[in-house]
Amino acid sequence: MSQDIWPEALDYDPATKILHVRFEGGDAFALPAEYLRVESPSAEVQGHSPAQKQTVGGKRAVGIRKIEPVGNYAVRLVFDDMHDTGIYSWRYLHELGREQEKRWTDYLAALSAKGLQR
Secondary structure, eight states, rough: OOEEEEEEEEEEEETEEEEEHHHHHSSSEEEEEEHHHHTSSSSHTTTTTTGGOOOSOOOOOOEEEEEETTTTTEEEEETSSSSSEEEEEHHHHHHHTTTEEEHHHHHHHHHHHHTTOO
């Protein structure tokens, strides 16, 4: 995989609450707002080490209110639950797309283990 990950298209559909992102080279992903919110790269969610990662429940209906560019390397997603501190680099969005199935399965298992709901 190239050192530089660069998006060709980034489109949010508020009706389905899905962020569609297509990268140079052809990789394309449909990333639900709920998934993006619970995998936010913010310290609030990720903590400062893997052991500090938070399992965020209750985000099934969350949507994205705004997408703001951050330089030429990322976007800041503003969610309708007012979470807005995660900076999603192109590389991180690509990683979320590639690892979506595993991350989502792990998230659902963590919710269940902690007695939380989506």
